[in-house]
Amino acid sequence: MTFFTSSDDPDGSFNEYEIIKLISLYDGRAENTGPYREMKKGTHIPDSEKKKLAQNITFEYHSTDGEQHKDLHIIDLMKRLVDSCTEEKNSCLAYELRSGTIQLLLGNTSDSESFDTKKLLWDAIRARTEQIPGNRQTGGDRADPHEATREVMTRNDRSTRTLQALSGIAIGIFDFDETDFEEIVDTFEPSFEDGSVFLKFNRCTLLSIAEGDRALETCRQTLGVSPYLVIPHAVLIHNEELVQMAEAQIEALREKLDKYWQLRLLLKMRDLEARHDTAYEYLHSLHLPMIFNYPTETTLFEVGRKKRGSIEKYRLVQSRLLELHEEIKEIWQLRRGTAEALVVALLAFISATQAARAILEKDIPPAQAAPMVSWKPIDDPAAHVTQSIDAIGWSAIGFVSIVILSVSLWGLNLFRRRRKSSG
Structure with a gap:
């Protein structure tokens, strides 16, 4: 995907402000210009959010079939570009910009204010580590990067504005023209040292500045950025x-x-x-x-x-x-202990009930059989005792089960209190 600015620039190329605008779509927190929030139906977004720059950046998309779509916000644009993202599946509702990878290739001007952009950048990068005379190389005409950068910042010419613009992209702010020497030195502290490339992580952005990149040239028409950065x-x-x-x-x-x-x-x-x-x-x-x-x-x-x-x-x-x-x-x-205790209690009372029934049935003589002609119910003392034992046993089982469950719940509550106190 290739972006072109809609400004009056005839070649449609991006300047530093356009790049920082794109950064605000996923970041912009330093100056409260972003990030972009999708305005879903039924979701209330405060007016302060609606006024952010990221909410007012729109795109014009020209599809391969010649159809034009105007005033698209970034999520709407993503919905049209991603094949698997269709309105029927409703899968784009979770789409959100989180980070960005920016790769800049340096060039030199050809007018009367010509200067070496690469030298400007690398002097600013080395200004912090080579500001002490003991760290400087001797025996040559190599200038002190610290003093060279300080001198550039006092010129207030195109070289100064170029260095300030690069710093604005590096940290994603629009008021880079107010950047002074000390802020420039802080801004151009790389995330790690590399002899030919400036690489810096700043919140959600990975920025690479180099004079050239073979991988980028190879992937310019497809990926649009070096795979060694974006992957x-x-x-x-x-x-x-x-x-x-x-x-x-x-x-x-x-x-x-x-x-x-x-x-x-x-x-x-x-x-x-x-x-x-x-x-x-x-x-x-x-x-x-x-x-x-x-x-x-x-x-x-x-x-x-x-x-x-x-x-x-x-x-x-x-x-x-x-x-x-x-x-x-x-x-x-605790749950397993509760279940095991209930099972043990149940088995114990069933065993005790059976043993008591066997003993009582053995000791109590059976009642004499009544004549066949009599319809009077038989009064069997052993049956009454057995029924009483069964009732008492099951009542005891229920009582013990309730006790065991209560103790388990008390233990769980104690566990919660101990966790809260330790946290």
């Missing part, structure tokens, strides 16, 4: 999304554990365990490990996990899932 970034986003999905399952599970009353909690263990298993699948079965071999991709993936806080977030959610696993395990043990 590691996509894996990072994939893993982060899985962690968020696992966290949502854990929150729902935690809510049920706190809300269910004791007996219902014992009866709903299968449903709770299913949610736990779903969260476990997100964090382990579907979560991708290191799958790259090339050094740049490997470093990009590892540094991205650290810079974006993915490692800490994963460990935190994994720790919460482990705590829930232990809680579910203890509740299962």
Whole structure:
């Protein structure tokens, strides 16, 4: 997919402001210009959200059959571009922009203000580490990057504005023309060192600035960006999304554990365990490990996990899932103990009832048989005693069962209080 700006620029190319506008579709938090929120039917969106820049960026789409679609918001555009996303399936309602990969190739001007853009950038990158004279190379005419960048920022010419524009793209802000020397130095601190490419993670954006890229030239008409950038970034986003999905399952599970009353909690263990298993699948079965071999991709993936806080977030959610696993395990043990106690009590009272009946039937003589002509009921003392034993036995079984269940529920309530106090 290729974008062209609708400005008066005859070649339709993007300037720094257009690029930052696209960044605001998924970020824009620094200046409250985004991100974009889809206005679904029945969903209330405050006026402050509607006024954001991201909500007012529209696209014009020309399909392959010549049909034109105007004033499309980004999600509407995605619905038309993704083949599997149809109105019948209603699957686009969950679509949301989360991150972006931006790749810039440097060029030089040819007018009287010509300057080396690459040198401007790399002086700014090295300004922090090479500002101390002891760190400078000696024995040559190489200028101090720190002082060279400071000098550029005092010119207030095209070279200054170029450096400021690159910094605005790097951190996704529109007021980059107010950036001073110290902010420039902070902005151009790369996420990791590379001799020919500037790579930086800034919140939701991966930015690459280089003089040239063979992989990009190969994929310009298809992917539109270097696969060595977009694939590691996509894996990072994939893993982060899985962690968020696992966290949502854990929150729902935690809510049920706190809300269910004791007996219902014992009866709903299968449903709770299913949610736990779903969260476990997100964090382990579907979560991708290191799958790259090339050094740049490997470093990009590892540094991205650290810079974006993915490692800490994963460990935190994994720790919460482990705590829930232990809680579910203890509740299962309590449930099994309750069931086993009820079975033991039932068997014990049945055995005692049978033994008592056998003893009494042996000691009490049977009543004499009445004449056949008499319709008077036979008064059998042994039968009365046996019935009394049965009634007492079953009453005792019910009483003991209630006691065992009450003790189990009391134990579950005590377990909850102990977990809350420890948390």
